[in-house]
Amino acid sequence: MSFLNVVEIESAITALANQYPTLCRLLTLPATTFEKRTSHALHIGLSRRCPKPAVLLISGAHAREMGGPDICVYFAADLLEAYDLGTGLTYGGTVYSASQVRAIVNRIDTIVFPDINPDGRNYAQTVNAMWRKNRNPASSGGNPARIGVDVNRNYDFLWDFTTAFDPSAQAGGTLASSDPGSNIFHGTSAFSEPETQNVRWLFEQFPRIRRFVDIHSYGGDILVSWGDDDNQATTLSQNFTNPAFNGQRGLHNQGYGEYISLCDNLRNRWTGDDMRAAIAGVRGLDYAVGPSFMLPSWGSPYPTSGASDDWAFSRYFSNPKNQKVRSYTIEFNKVHSFQLSWADMEPILKEIDAALITLCLSALPRIYLWDWLCLVVFWVYEAIWHRVLPPELWGPYGPWGRVRQVWQAVLYVVAAPFRRSD
Numbered sequence: 001m002s003f004l005n006v007v008e009i010e011s012a013i014t015a016l017a018n019q020y021p022t023l024c025r026l027l028t029l030p031a032t033t034f035e036k037r038t039s040h041a042l043h044i045g046l047s048r049r050c051p052k053p054a055v056l057l058i059s060g061a062h063a064r065e066m067g068g069p070d071i072c073v074y075f076a077a078d079l080l081e082a083y084d085l086g087t088g089l090t091y092g093g094t095v096y097s098a099s100q101v102r103a104i105v106n107r108i109d110t111i112v113f114p115d116i117n118p119d120g121r122n123y124a125q126t127v128n129a130m131w132r133k134n135r136n137p138a139s140s141g142g143n144p145a146r147i148g149v150d151v152n153r154n155y156d157f158l159w160d161f162t163t164a165f166d167p168s169a170q171a172g173g174t175l176a177s178s179d180p181g182s183n184i185f186h187g188t189s190a191f192s193e194p195e196t197q198n199v200r201w202l203f204e205q206f207p208r209i210r211r212f213v214d215i216h217s218y219g220g221d222i223l224v225s226w227g228d229d230d231n232q233a234t235t236l237s238q239n240f241t242n243p244a245f246n247g248q249r250g251l252h253n254q255g256y257g258e259y260i261s262l263c264d265n266l267r268n269r270w271t272g273d274d275m276r277a278a279i280a281g282v283r284g285l286d287y288a289v290g291p292s293f294m295l296p297s298w299g300s301p302y303p304t305s306g307a308s309d310d311w312a313f314s315r316y317f318s319n320p321k322n323q324k325v326r327s328y329t330i331e332f333n334k335v336h337s338f339q340l341s342w343a344d345m346e347p348i349l350k351e352i353d354a355a356l357i358t359l360c361l362s363a364l365p366r367i368y369l370w371d372w373l374c375l376v377v378f379w380v381y382e383a384i385w386h387r388v389l390p391p392e393l394w395g396p397y398g399p400w401g402r403v404r405q406v407w408q409a410v411l412y413v414v415a416a417p418f419r420r421s422d
């Protein structure tokens with residue numbers, strides 16, 4: 001075995017859709033890449049009348065990071081085969097029961113988009129192994145060294161970094177760049193690239209997505225929001241939607257901090273901790289859980305603009321009508337190389353696939369109802385949520401946010417010691 005190339009990734013998920021037609025279907029993404037490739041994702045889940053919560057897994061943004069798409073393909077194959085055979089899943093010492101496998105396929109929609117940047121991956125696998133961006137030449141001025149956009153700086157979260165961030169936040173070389181020759185060139189506008197447009201399209205098709213993970217390499221980190229600045233839970237007005245703080249973001253322990261309620265922060269981290277435990281169970285490797293801004297394996301502030309995880313988490317805060325998405329970036333592999341051997345990769349497949357199963361389990365609805373009853377409850381809930389109590393009036397940064405801030409703080413300070421010991 002070895003790493004799948006771009007054609008093999010596509011044929012692998014197509015084969016799964018053909019092999020398990022009642023359990024999954026192939027989705028054709030609408031935006032074709034610069035090199036005219038059409039991308040596909042695999043939608044796993046039994047259809048029900050009642051809207052199901054959804055989980056979106058993506059990888060391949062950074063072309064040189066070998067192994068991310070393979071993780072997604074093996075995850076889908078493992079899940080479908082186990083469901084079909086009525087078995088559980090065993091990844092080293094991390095074990096999932098047959099009923100857990102059944103619950104994922106029956107009760108949630110899992111969308112697997114293994115290779116969002118096929119042009120870049122193909123270039124990395126055939127020409128330049130260290131290629132990171134896509135292959136869009138629009139801003140290159142004909143210079144081959146200036147081709148490509150960093151897909152993971154092109155999402156609509158504080159994309160205009162020259163306005164939103166303190167100028168010195170760029171010093172670390174992680175934030176974003178307006179220079180097409182840079183490895184972190186952010187494109188000509190947010191969502192200017194087909195690769196990010198396709199991810200956005202999936203969020204539009206599956207409005208009930210409540211977990212998102214973007215799989216990257218390397219470091220051994222499970223990253224939670226936010227990535228633009230330090231997290232803080234006290235000042236609602238310091239948030240990415242507030243232009244009063246333009247020019248101040250991105251510096252560690254200075255002035256601005258990105259607001260996240262204590263409750264959201266704990267929930268993000270608890271699921272991260274569960275994924276960390278799933279990984280550790282495979283062969284004992286300890287991944288770190290922490291905010292993207294203080295990327296643990298980097299060791300110093302790592303501000304980012306336009307990154308997928310922040311955009312996915314921010315969608316609810318920019319528009320409370322959107323489903324809140326618990327959002328993660330996994331930086332797999334503690335070998336600390338983009339080009340792993342397949343022998344290095346095999347245990348990593350088990351580790352990250354275990355983490356992904358755990359993430360899916362965290363998205364299961366807490367209460368199970370018959371399909372018809374679920375539908376009625378959903379309609380009533382939606383009617384109240386959108387009409388009687390319109391979210392824009394009681395959104396996260398409004399008066400409702402202040403009320404929640406207080407009672408959640410009390411609730412979670414009291415409850416936290418009982419949840420886990422670290």
Ligand SMILES: [Zn+2]
Nearest residue numbers: 062065216217
């Ligand atoms: Zn990456």
